Amino acid sequence: MQQVPVSLWTLVAGIVVTAISIWIGQNHTLMPVQASLQAPLVDGFFNVMFTIAIALFLVVEGTILIFLVKFRRRRGDDTDGLPIEGNVPLEIFWTAIPTVIVLGLGIYSVDVFNQMGGFEPAGHPHSAAHVAHMPGSAIAATLSDTEATTAPTIGIGASPQTLNKPADLVVDVKGIQYAWLFNYPDSGITSGELHIPVGADVQLNLSAQDVIHSFWVPNFRLKQDALPGIPTELRFVATKPGTYPVVCAELCGGYHGSMRTQVIVHTPEEYESWRTENQIAQQQNLNQVVAVNPADLSTSEFLAPHTHDMGISAATLESMVIGQERRD
Numbered sequence: 001m002q003q004v005p006v007s008l009w010t011l012v013a014g015i016v017v018t019a020i021s022i023w024i025g026q027n028h029t030l031m032p033v034q035a036s037l038q039a040p041l042v043d044g045f046f047n048v049m050f051t052i053a054i055a056l057f058l059v060v061e062g063t064i065l066i067f068l069v070k071f072r073r074r075r076g077d078d079t080d081g082l083p084i085e086g087n088v089p090l091e092i093f094w095t096a097i098p099t100v101i102v103l104g105l106g107i108y109s110v111d112v113f114n115q116m117g118g119f120e121p122a123g124h125p126h127s128a129a130h131v132a133h134m135p136g137s138a139i140a141a142t143l144s145d146t147e148a149t150t151a152p153t154i155g156i157g158a159s160p161q162t163l164n165k166p167a168d169l170v171v172d173v174k175g176i177q178y179a180w181l182f183n184y185p186d187s188g189i190t191s192g193e194l195h196i197p198v199g200a201d202v203q204l205n206l207s208a209q210d211v212i213h214s215f216w217v218p219n220f221r222l223k224q225d226a227l228p229g230i231p232t233e234l235r236f237v238a239t240k241p242g243t244y245p246v247v248c249a250e251l252c253g254g255y256h257g258s259m260r261t262q263v264i265v266h267t268p269e270e271y272e273s274w275r276t277e278n279q280i281a282q283q284q285n286l287n288q289v290v291a292v293n294p295a296d297l298s299t300s301e302f303l304a305p306h307t308h309d310m311g312i313s314a315a316t317l318e319s320m321v322i323g324q325e326r327r328d
Helices: 006-027 039-070 088-116 268-291 299-310 314-327
Strands: 154-156 169-176 179-184 189-191 194-197 201-208 213-217 222-226 232-237 242-248 260-266
Touching: 006 039, 039 088, 154 222, 169 194, 169 213, 169 222, 179 194, 189 268, 194 268, 201 213, 201 222, 222 232, 260 268
Parallel strands: 154 232, 169 201, 194 260
Antiparallel strands: 169 179, 179 189, 201 232, 213 222, 213 242, 242 260
């Protein structure tokens, strides 16, 4: 019986490994639902890396299993193994392949980063969170910081398709221990949740009051640090209406795990309705505040009517007030 050449076995094994790797790499369910224009770019890069990882795993582990069986010590065999000194062609091969893979992934990642707008965070005036002034509150300075800077912005900016075009919606985002505050300069709305219309080019101007926070939306495949004193930017387009979690991905203190909120992607009609309702509600709250003497209220009492609109719990409000008082 004629023996099958090793080269043919190698070819068959290569075809099988390639087919399995591509199928698993393109059909896994490891990532959440895509909800932004940038998500397919990130997922495409991840799928390529995962496919390569599966192929390497099958080759390495498959070779180990074959060698364990084929070259196992037989019963009664007390001879020494072959005195193999090395194989220069093989060493060059297994050094060259990872080198080519790493260089290829590096070039691919730069292209993805550029398409997402990573090379275009423009140096334009960047405002911190513009929240309405609330006199008599110890935390008012934290929420009404209106400092501006023209320092170059760090982060994800305009994509090549939107370069030199203003964003459809600009939102100032401030991270504080342990909440996210969202201010809409065009309408004066302040919220503890991010509301945006689907299909709009949204620009988030990120800042941090105390320590480094990280604004992460898994469904958008986007994450950007919010740094104290250094403006950062995150620009994206949401493609699917729904409610998606926002997580702080940077350890920022004892209650870091509770620093969560959500981004709600509306249809254009729903977003306009939300904006109109909140403008009216916040104007009514402002009138109530004016009717009361702020000097007679504690910080917690003064802010209590606004916590629901901003999506901040009573416990979070109390920790914010205590933290501010300690810093003062």
